[in-house]
Amino acid sequence: xxxxxxxxxxxxxxxxxxxxxxxxxxxxxxxxxxxxxxTLRAIELLAQRRNYVQDIVLVEHVCGxxxxxxxxxxxxxxxxxxxxxxxxxxRYIRTIMGELERLHSHLLWAGxxxxxxxxxxxxxxxxxxxxxxxxxxxxxxxxxxxYGMIAIGGVNRDIPDPKLILPKVQELRKVLENMAIPIFTRxxxxxxxxxxxxxxSKQDAIKYGVxxxxxxxxxxxxxxxQDLPYAAYQDLDFKIVTSEDGDVQARLVVRALEMLxxxxxxxxxxxxxxxxxxxxxxxxxxxxxxxxxxxxxxxxGEAFYYVASDGSDTxxxxxxxxxxxxxxxxxxxxxxxxxxxxxxxxxASIDPCVSCTxx
Amino acid sequence: MxxxxxTKLSSLAGAYKLIHAQDGSWLDAPDLNVVEMADLxxxxxxxxxxxxxxxxxxxxxxxxxxxxxxxxxxxVKVCTKKNVIASITSxxxxxxxxxxxxxxxxxxxxxxxxxxxxxxxxxxxxxxFFREKGGEAGKQQRAQTQTKVS
Amino acid sequence: xxxxVRGIVAxxxxxGLISAVLLAWFYLWLGRKxxxxxxxxxxxxxxxxxxxxxxxxxxxxxxxxxxxxxxFLGLPLVSLISVLAALALIPAPGSTSISFPGDLIFLLYxxxxxxxxxxxxxxxxxxxxxxxxxxxxxxxxxxxxxxFIVAFIALAIQAKSSNLQTIVDMHFSLVQIFxxxxxxxxxxxxxxxxxxxxxxxxxEIVAGTHIEYNGPALAILELVHGLEIVALSGLLAxxxxxxxxxxxxxxxxxxxxxxxxxxxxxxxxxSTARVKVQYxxxxxxxxxxLAAALAVVAAVM
Numbered sequence: 001x002x003x004x005x006x007x008x009x010x011x012x013x014x015x016x017x018x019x020x021x022x023x024x025x026x027x028x029x030x031x032x033x034x035x036x037x038x039t040l041r042a043i044e045l046l047a048q049r050r051n052y053v054q055d056i057v058l059v060e061h062v063c064g065x066x067x068x069x070x071x072x073x074x075x076x077x078x079x080x081x082x083x084x085x086x087x088x089x090x091r092y093i094r095t096i097m098g099e100l101e102r103l104h105s106h107l108l109w110a111g112x113x114x115x116x117x118x119x120x121x122x123x124x125x126x127x128x129x130x131x132x133x134x135x136x137x138x139x140x141x142x143x144x145x146x147y148g149m150i151a152i153g154g155v156n157r158d159i160p161d162p163k164l165i166l167p168k169v170q171e172l173r174k175v176l177e178n179m180a181i182p183i184f185t186r187x188x189x190x191x192x193x194x195x196x197x198x199x200x201s202k203q204d205a206i207k208y209g210v211x212x213x214x215x216x217x218x219x220x221x222x223x224x225x226q227d228l229p230y231a232a233y234q235d236l237d238f239k240i241v242t243s244e245d246g247d248v249q250a251r252l253v254v255r256a257l258e259m260l261x262x263x264x265x266x267x268x269x270x271x272x273x274x275x276x277x278x279x280x281x282x283x284x285x286x287x288x289x290x291x292x293x294x295x296x297x298x299x300x301g302e303a304f305y306y307v308a309s310d311g312s313d314t315x316x317x318x319x320x321x322x323x324x325x326x327x328x329x330x331x332x333x334x335x336x337x338x339x340x341x342x343x344x345x346x347x348a349s350i351d352p353c354v355s356c357t358x359x
Numbered sequence: 360m361x362x363x364x365x366t367k368l369s370s371l372a373g374a375y376k377l378i379h380a381q382d383g384s385w386l387d388a389p390d391l392n393v394v395e396m397a398d399l400x401x402x403x404x405x406x407x408x409x410x411x412x413x414x415x416x417x418x419x420x421x422x423x424x425x426x427x428x429x430x431x432x433x434x435v436k437v438c439t440k441k442n443v444i445a446s447i448t449s450x451x452x453x454x455x456x457x458x459x460x461x462x463x464x465x466x467x468x469x470x471x472x473x474x475x476x477x478x479x480x481x482x483x484x485x486x487x488f489f490r491e492k493g494g495e496a497g498k499q500q501r502a503q504t505q506t507k508v509s
Numbered sequence: 510x511x512x513x514v515r516g517i518v519a520x521x522x523x524x525g526l527i528s529a530v531l532l533a534w535f536y537l538w539l540g541r542k543x544x545x546x547x548x549x550x551x552x553x554x555x556x557x558x559x560x561x562x563x564x565x566x567x568x569x570x571x572x573x574x575x576x577x578x579x580x581f582l583g584l585p586l587v588s589l590i591s592v593l594a595a596l597a598l599i600p601a602p603g604s605t606s607i608s609f610p611g612d613l614i615f616l617l618y619x620x621x622x623x624x625x626x627x628x629x630x631x632x633x634x635x636x637x638x639x640x641x642x643x644x645x646x647x648x649x650x651x652x653x654x655x656x657f658i659v660a661f662i663a664l665a666i667q668a669k670s671s672n673l674q675t676i677v678d679m680h681f682s683l684v685q686i687f688x689x690x691x692x693x694x695x696x697x698x699x700x701x702x703x704x705x706x707x708x709x710x711x712x713e714i715v716a717g718t719h720i721e722y723n724g725p726a727l728a729i730l731e732l733v734h735g736l737e738i739v740a741l742s743g744l745l746a747x748x749x750x751x752x753x754x755x756x757x758x759x760x761x762x763x764x765x766x767x768x769x770x771x772x773x774x775x776x777x778x779x780s781t782a783r784v785k786v787q788y789x790x791x792x793x794x795x796x797x798x799l800a801a802a803l804a805v806v807a808a809v810m
C-alpha cells in the first residue's frame with residue numbers, strides 16, 4: 001500500500017512554494033504529482049497594461065535570481081521590432097552582467113544542493129564566495145538583485161573600472177578549481193548522493209524539451225549563447241559545456257565548469273571592451289507595430305520572450321517562457337523509482353525557480 | 360540544422376505564407392492541423408519552445424507555436440475554432456503544461472489532452488483571466504471603465 | 510555509605526544528573542562551536558545550549574490532536590530516566606556507582622532506550638515525516654548496534670566477566686584499541702550526527718521523529734540527546750581511564766578523551782554530506798563489523 005508524502009509548498013528543502021505529492025512504498029518513490037501556481041502575479045497581463053519603460057522594471061521582477069536575463073530578453077525583443085542596433089560597449093556590459101548573474105545563480109544553486117544533501121560546510125563556503133559576486137554586482141549597478149541595468153537601446157550604467165571586478169572573479173576561479181570541483185567530484189559521501197541519481201536520458205531530455213544545464217548534462221548540445229548568439233557572445237568565442245551522464249553529478253559538474261567558462265568570458269569581455277556610448281541617444285525610442293521573439297540563455301536555460309506591439313507606448317502582448325517552466329514538468333521522470341532521501345536533491349538538481357514558473 | 364523549411368512545410372495541409380524576419384521564420388496558417396504539424400516537426404527535430412495565446416476580438420484565440428532547433432527558429436500562427444483546438448501533448452509531452460496554462464488563462468479547449476486541469480489559478484476562479492486587450496485598445500478600455508467607476 | 514546512598518549519589522551527582530547535564534551542555538556547545546569555526550562562522554555563546562533548554566521549558570506545549578498526553582510526555586521521560594540510569598552505571602573515575610555482575614548488559618539495554626523511544630515517538634506523532642524518520646532510526650540502529658555491541662562482547666570475553674568495573678580495570682591491550690575503534694565508528698550514528706544524520710534530516714523529512722514535539726517535551730528530548738553524547742563518550746573514555754592510577758589523573762584522561770570524541774564527531778560532521786540509510790548500513794556491516802570482529806579475535810587469542 002503506497003503512502004503519500006507531500007514535499008511543499010512549505011518545506012525546508014524548497015526555498016519557493018511548489019508542491020510535490022509523492023506516492024511511496026517503503027522509501028521508493030512510485031509516482032509524483034506537481035502543483036504550481038502558488039505565486040502567480042500575472043506579470044504577462046500587467047505588462048500589457050504598462051508602457052515599455054515600466055515593463056523593463058516589471059519583467060525584472062519575474063525572478064529575483066535571473067532578473068537581468070528577463071530585462072535583457074524583453075529589451076532585445078523590443079529592439080528587434082524597432083530595428084535598434086545597440087552600441088558595442090552596451091553589448092559587452094550586457095554580457096558581463098549576464099555572466100556575473102550566472103555565477104551568482106550557480107553558486108546559490110551549489111549552496112542549496114549542498115544543504116539538501118546535508119553538507120552544511122559546503123553550503124557556507126558556496127554562499128561565502130557568492131557574496132563576493134553579489135558585491136561586484138552591487139558595485140556595478142547599485143543593487144544586489146534587481147539591477148536596473150538594461151534599457152531599450154543599451155544599458156543604464158557603465159562599468160567604470162575593470163579592476164574592481166577582475167580580482168574577485170579570479171579568486172572565484174581559484175575557489176572553484178582548488179576546492180569546489182574536487183570536493184564535489186571526489187568526496188565519498190557527496191558521490192554516494194549524486195552519482196547515478198535522478199537520471200535523465202538524452203531521448204527524454206529532447207522529448208520533454210528541457211533546456212539549460214539540465215539538457216546539457218544529458219548530452220543535448222543546446223545553448224542560446226552558441227545557437228543564437230546575442231550581446232557579445234559571438235566576439236568572445238563561447239565554448240559550450242556538456243556531459244553525457246545525465247545524473248545529478250553531471251548537472252553539478254556541468255554547472256561548475258560553466259562557472260569557469262563564465263569567469264573566462266568575463267575576463268575576456270573586460271579585456272576587449274570597446275569604448276563609446278552605452279546606449280542610443282533616444283532615451284524612450286518609439287516601438288513601431290510589429291512582433292518579435294527573443295531568446296536569452298538564463299542561468300537555468302533558455303528564457304523566451306514574445307512581444308507584439310501596435311505602435312503605441314503599451315505592448316499588445318508579452319509572452320514570457322522561463323526555463324524552469326519547461327524543466328519542472330520533467331521532475332516526475334527523474335523521481336520515479338528513486339529513493340525518498342534523494343527527492344530534495346533531485347528536484348534541486350534542475351534548479352527550479354518557482355517565481356519564474358508562476359510569473 | 361540545414362534543411363529546406365519551405366519544402367518540408369508544403370506537405371502540411373492548410374493555407375500558409377512563410378515570412379523570413381530578423382528573428383526567424385513566421386508561418387501564418389490559421390487553419391493548420393496542429394497534430395500533423397507536431398508530428399512533422401518532431402521528425403525534423405524541432406523543439407517546442409512554447410505557445411503564445413493572444414485573445415482576438417471575436418472570442419477566438421490566436422496561438423503562436425514557437426519552435427527552434429540550433430539556429431533555426433520557426434513561429435507558426437494558428438487560430439482556434441470556437442476556442443477549441445487539437446492537443447499536441449500526446450506527440451510532444453513538453454506541450455502538457457503549456458496547453459493547461461492556455462486553457463486556464465485563455466479558456467481554450469484542447470481536444471485530446473489527457474488531463475486538462477487548471478495549472479496556475481485556483482479551480483474556484485473562472486477560466487480566461489488573461490483575455491484582455493493590450494496596447495492602445497486596452498488603454499482606452501481601461502480609461503472608460505475608470506470613468507464609469509468614478 | 511550504604512549501597513542505596515551510593516546509588517543515589519551516582520544517579521544525581523556524579524556521573525549522573527547534575528554533572529552530566531552540565532557536561533551535556535558543554536559538549537553541545539563545543540560541538541556547535543567547532544563546527545561553526547570550521548565553516549567560518551562565529552558560533553554560539555557558551556551558555557547557548559542552556560538558553561535553548563530554558564527557552565523550550567518556558568514554552569506552551571502544543572499536543573497534536575489524537576495523541577495521548579501520557580504517551581506524548583511519558584516517552585521523553587522514559588528516555589531521560591534510562592539515559593540517566595545508564596550514566597549512573599558508567600564506571601567514571603570517582604564514581605560511587607554500585608557495581609554488580611552483568612551490569613554491562615543492563616547498561617547496553619539502557620543505552621538502547623533513547624533510540625527505541627525515538628522510534629515510538631515517530632509512530633506516536635501521527636505525522637508521515639515522523640514515521641519515515643522512525644523507520645530510518647530503526648534501520649540505522651541495526652547498523653550501529655553491530656559494532657557497538659560486538660565491541661563490548663569482545664571486552665567481556667577478554668575480561669572473562671560482564672562487570673563494567675572489571676572491564677575498565679583490566680590490563681590495557683590490543684582488545685581495547687579495536688573495541689575503541691569500533692565504538693568511535695558507532696558513535697556518529699548513535700548521536701545522529703553527519704554523515705549519519707539520517708533519521709533527523711531536515712531537508713528530507715523535516716527533522717524526522719521530533720517534528721510534532723515542542724516546548725518542554727522537546728526540551729527533554731534535546732537534553733536526552735546531549736546526555737547520550739556524555740554517556741557514549743564517557744563509556745569510550747572509561748576504557749582509557751583505567752590506564753592511569755589515581756582518581757585525578759584518570760579523571761583528566763576521562764574528560765580529555767570525551768572532549769576528543771566530541772571534536773572528532775564535529776569534524777566528521779562538518780566535512781561530510783548526509784548519506785543514505787542503505788549506504789550507512791553497508792558501512793556499518795562492513796567496516797564497523799570488521800573493527801568489532803578484530804576486537805573479538807584479539808580477545809579470543
